[in-house]
Amino acid sequence: MKQERPKKFGMVIDLDKCTGCGACLVACMSENNVPFKPDESDKLTSITWMRVYQLNNGKPYPETDICYLPRPCQHCEGDHGHSPCVSVCPATATDYGMETGIVSQIYTRCFGCRYCMAACPYHARYFNWWDPVWPDGMEKYLNPSVSVRMRGVVEKCSFCYHRYQTAKDKAIYQFAEGERDSTDLEEDEYQTACTQACPAGAIIFGDLNNPSHRVHQIAQPDEKHAGRPKNPKAFRLLERLGTNPKVYYLSSRDWVRRAGDNYLEGEGKLKRH
């Protein structure tokens, strides 16, 4: 078996295009068998792997401005895969895959201590406080590629890893049948559900290590500085914490870029290289 070059799947979300419509949320829920309850208005117990935050510039009418910020799991690389959540899991239920850069969560291994949730500053991790219940008959739409989570475990965005698996399987089959030259995937063969659904085309997904992929071209990650974007419009959430996330955001608005991290009063913009 040949060794493939390690990939680093990441996302670029263009906040100038994102309209806050919520399609990514539902695309994700529907793809990943995310359950729902009669009342989901308590957002602190509402499982949304992708969550859309509404940011505002804090100015009064009519200078007010708002911006939507979709927040999937940031799939932090941290320092060599030691993302905030991965190293704290006591039972090895979450893992950082060096070959894909994806932070996994194994629901059947998780025993629900929630330490990873305490570790994640993005609140990207969700706990199943309740048993998932689908109204009679509705369980028919459940996707067999993703397991349904039982009560008492933590779950989160997987970058639709199952789509990578199925795409891989197809590539292997086609390779075996002589229909393609290698089992390497093309950029469009593995896309997350939210990327695919976004009606504004605001989400771009691909391999940050691959210069031919759009994510790489747009974010221009600087490997010398832990993946910091070279694109002046791009920023990452809470970069200063050293989480080294793989989700990049684009905004032409200064206040939005600044909202991506914390700055002391009077502190200038984070210097870029």
Place this chain on the structure above:
Amino acid sequence: MKVGRRSFLSFIIGGAAGTALSPLPWKLTDDLSIWTQMWPWTPVPKDGAVSYAGSTCTLCPAGCGINVRMVDRRAVKIEGMEGHPINDGGICILGLSGLQLLYGPTRVKSPMKRAGNRGSGRWVSISWEEALEEVAGKLTEIRAQGRPEALAVFSGKRRGTVPALLSRFMTAFGSPNFVTAASTQDSYELALHRMQGVQAAAGLDLANTDFLLSFGSGILDGWGSPVRMFKAHSALKDGGGKLVQIEPRLSNTAAKADQWISIQPGTEAALAFGLAHVIILEKRYRTQFVSEYGGEFEEFRQMVMADYTPDKVAKITGIDPKTIVTLAREFSRSSAPLAVCGKGGGDTPGSMNEFFAVHALNALVGGINRPGGIWAVPEPGDFGWPDPEMDETAARGMQQDRLDGAGAPPYVATAALPNRFFEAVAGGKGYPLDALFVVESNPCFTEPDPETVKAAFSKIPFVVSFSSFMDETAQNADLILPNHVYLERYEDVPNPAGFNRPFVGLVQPVVDPQFNTRNVGDAVIALAQGVGDPVASAFGWDGYEACLEEAYPDQWDSLTSEGYWMAEDFDPAPWPEAFETASGKFEFVPEGLQRGYVPAEIAGEKGGFPLVLTPYDTMRISSGYVGNPPFMTKTVPAEVLKGKELLVELNPQTADQLGFSEGGRAVLTTPTGAANVRVHLYDGIMPGLVAMARGLGHTAYDKYLADKGTNVNRLIGPTADPVSGLNAAWGIRAKLTRA
């Protein structure tokens, strides 16, 4: 004794040692944890062969192409169809939630007959034969009495074969009362009719627009064909184009716009005329168009010159005169500017004056039927069906006036007036109705002032709903003949909202019908047959599918292979042929245009109601006839819905004056009704306004939707536009008192 006790202890210790040395405790520990990994009450989706089935979404008028992922015979995911002219792979939040409607608990699972009082929720299941027999019997009875006009149909759609079948049925039966729900598109059509003399839909050539000026249209809040608008907006961003949003609330569209101009609500027409003023004054209009094809331009010029100077407009709209001038210059300077109107999601029609003004603005910059402008897209013709044969009863019935007054003065050009229809029935005007069919619509929820609708229902002894869901209207019906959900049926979706080419999308069944339901087309054909000749003879098809295929003889191949048919090489009529008005020119001053500024009508006295309530649309709440699926309700922010309570938006300044703080409970009163709400402080709204999300407050449906929030339609009664007669209410006076 002592030996016994010690031996027993020894036995226990031996037993413990032996147990520890056996697999029992270890396997049991392991298996118990595996049991928690496979809890029998946690569903395990069945695996199988994956395939994709293409179809068209019908949940809104957008006509998006969808690809449904199937696992064996189950539909597991709806995705946007790549390469589709409308949505090209994108899909909206409602479209994504479609499977929750298909497999949801609120489906009507078989024909149902009311068992208790109306609205009591007691039903008995009956067979289709019984149901059709009962309806046919009733219809025969009505015809026998010689008053076929006592049957009315309320349809959510006006275009396509199903409404055509219903309309045909009504004609053959002999009733003029075929009423359809109205939207922004109806206002647009009327504007095109009056100003260009054509019977056509308004198509927007968004691909070539570089300046989009929106008068409160929720370009990114569900207006028109949402996914198409989203993509157009993104393309605009990529191409360096500009979007300017004019509305009093920082909606998602306004937030995404390059410029947000807040305006006194209801004064959009004045702004449009004011922009025209600047454009004319500075001679920035398209001279060739105006001189060769501009009808009554001089009169128009005089009007805007006199009444709509920037200062006057500033006074009316509350917008800085400089902003007006700059905006006019930018708009006219762009190579392909486009102005659009129709508020929010575009589900309600609006003031014709505003449509006239905005359309005139497009004409001034030469945007009519030009790249990047607004195109007249021909309405799909009839389906080549021979005219139905009418007997004497039918002919007599068709002579009767429509109850809603559409097509007759003063609303000659309007096809249907749903708001007036229910008012007339409820008010006992005209002749009484004996029966009403409600198809693909939920007027008891979506129409302004649903109480009037319910009052109208109480005057009609026999209401038949064809709804797939137990919605508010179905709850108030006497009989339900459930339609298939779109994923189970065939249907056509012609001319999606705002699309600029003749287009038909095909809805195809992707799953077997889940319940004992029937396509409404089949039901109508069966009913016609049940009523007998001459009605039956107008419906010679074996079934709806055959009828549909026959309706699109030339397009059928494309429809079945591509999922849609589009006139690829369509070009709008060039200017010399474009205008079918009496003068053959574009009428800048169409019939019905108000001269001089008249403040838009709004219900309620200012004294008792210091605030103005406006509804707003959001992509995350379906305000149409389909109730919010659970997934969508899950995405509704806590600033809009908290528990069962709805929050209204209020400027902090206004809230301060009224003594409200974030989350404060209040009673919102309007001349039409009152509701308990909570207050959400939002900087992005004009002081003095109260904004309320549209689409909540269902009383029907399931526990995931019922009794959450308030239906804003309940608080805002309809206001008839003087030109179209359609509802033009964009708000209402209101007051907020502490609860």
Place this chain on the structure above:
Amino acid sequence: MSTVDEHEKDMPSEDSGGKGPPPPDPEQKNKATAYVIFFFFVGLIASLIVGWIIFPQLLYSQKEQPIDFNHALHNELVGDCASCHYFREDGTFSGVPDLWSCIDCHMDVQGEDPEEEKFVTEYVWEDREVPWLIYSKQPDCVFFSHAAHVLSGGMDCVTCHGHIGESEHSKVYQENRITGYSRDIWGRNISGFKRNSWDRMKMDDCADCHEEARDSATKDEPRAPVGRVIDNIIRVAFPGTYADNRGGSVQTQRGACFKCHK
């Protein structure tokens, strides 16, 4: 840890006084001790019997397949496993054939086997899928790629599934009453020992095989488990002795968890 004994240890414990009751008769005492030891063994043996023999019997339910399927016969007729257990065009594995695959040959009863007749009349004619009990069914949390193992890895069916293709009758399906697992996953042997690669299909069995594969990728021959342990110890004691051959997982340095779990 009461302090009482702290001082007790200072004194000879044999020095017991005469104030207490008289010491028991030694013979009686021996007898009592014998009883105690006897009952210890009674308890020990009884619990061993319960744990090793009765418990496994109780733990698994026995179910017959709806149709007694003759793999050997079919294999003879169609030639290989892949004829019925094939890859779909999207690279997924079809697993147990559905009715559709069988109908080609079994539209009508062909032979005289009553099982076949049952199949045709009760399932084919009724258009009802056969509720086969799948011996090698992995739980829902497992993602197993047949494509990666068979098409890329070139493994044969027998390695994991054993010689089921040569069976003339369907064996009894045993299901764990607590977990719902097929017994073939956990292994028939209650002590967990296995002789053949197909005796068990737990995660550790996957891991063993992958470990061997990893070793053989870097070394000439697969290592015995003991050899691997020694290698590992050397690896820790003398870092840099071997080329780093770590897997993608930050946690386990093997394959990342998501490779096999969903």
Place this chain on the structure above:
Amino acid sequence: MDTALIPEGVKRDPLWKFVLKLGPVVAVLIWGVVAMLLCWIKGLNQTNMNDYYGFALWIWADLAVIALGGGAFFTGLLKYIIGKEELKNIINFAVLVGFICYSSALLILAIDIGQPLRGWFIFWHANVHSMLTEVAFCLSCYFGVLTIEYLPLILENRQLDRVPFIHNLSHNMHEIMAVFAATGAFLSFFHQGSLGGVAGVLFGRPFAFREGLFIWPWTFFLFTWSAAACGPCFTIMLLKITEKITGKKLVKDDVVRLLAKIAGWMLFTYIIAKIIDTWYWAAVTAPSKGFGLMEFYSNNGFYGIWILILEVVVGGVIPALILITAKGRSNPKTLTLAVVLAVIGVSVNRWAMVLQVMAVPVMSFDQWALYYPSWQEVATTLLPVAYGIILIALSHRYLPVWPQERELNPVEATAGPVSAEAAPGAESEEETSAEPEPAPAQA
């Protein structure tokens, strides 16, 4: 009727009175058990925890209870390793308190996890990089040590001690108790520390994150230190309460004063370290992530700077100063005040390091989350308290917990066959146990 079980030479309430007094406590215990079962059967939706408060009251209770249970290892360390022999008079009680604290912590953990039946994964599938793994292992092992330390006390119950094997066993365990105590101290150092590490390693949470030494953040050492300082304070506090309730003096003042003095110096040094840590964190660590100190303490309804003041000044500096002065610790009132303040101080510290970590928004557009526990959480947190009271009561009644009790509370001749020999004092105490007794068990 249970006199045969009661240690010799001491006076205890009649059984009916004992049972009656424990009645309310048992009621609380039952209430807690009901809540516990609810959590196990229905799941953690019974709590008010949420995705922002993944750690809440229970984890705080765990951390607090373990810090307070630190008296056992530290007193053990002082007695067995350092050789402070006087402490033998309080070590039994310290062990008992430790045993209660640790068993409670384990119980709460078993309720707190979403999948209790998979709880053993933390051992079996351990990720050694996780502080929580370290906590779990050291906690369970140290609980084992505490059991080993507590066991001889049980075995010395008057009736059990009559069995030769049991007598020999407890005797032998005493012989090598120093080995166990040393192991316990080793384990305690790591799990107390790793509990501090639990918060300190969270580099995604600037409120909690601390730099440190190798893999250990400073909180690691601060937690061990504070547990060593405040654990004995808690032991003293409970001793005072027990004395109050029983109306007896159970341990001599010089013993208490010695322990208080050591605890005082520990607390004093700890609070200096804590202040340095806080200063460094507020001036260097947090600002490097873009946070000013007051951002952690304002714009919310609860977590004000008062928490820091309460913890460091009221619960740290003040009790430390009281305890290190001879005057302060010899006055029973100031001594009690100091140990109570120290207990509060360490509890507040654990509170902030759990709850406030969860509450502080990290993303600039996120919001403070507030939380209050549900009754089920409160009940399950009170459950160990009730259980602790019961265990202390039972131990006090039936086990020789107090070596100095007979000396301090001579029983009058009327009380029973015990009596007179009590006088000679601790050094010759064993003689008192030589009293023959009615021995109903032989009947």
Place this chain on the structure above:
Amino acid sequence: MFPFNFEWIWDMSHVVFMGGLWFALTILGLGMTYCVIKAVIDTAKGKGAHHEEH
């Protein structure tokens, strides 16, 4: 927690952490074993029967 566990890696962190753990457990185990065995022997020798009364 054992070398045959899937999660076990032969690296420094495992050796240090698990080494420390097993070391402590071994001491505890050996200590208790010693106590029990010695108690059995002592008892067989007749030590401790019915108190060491004087």
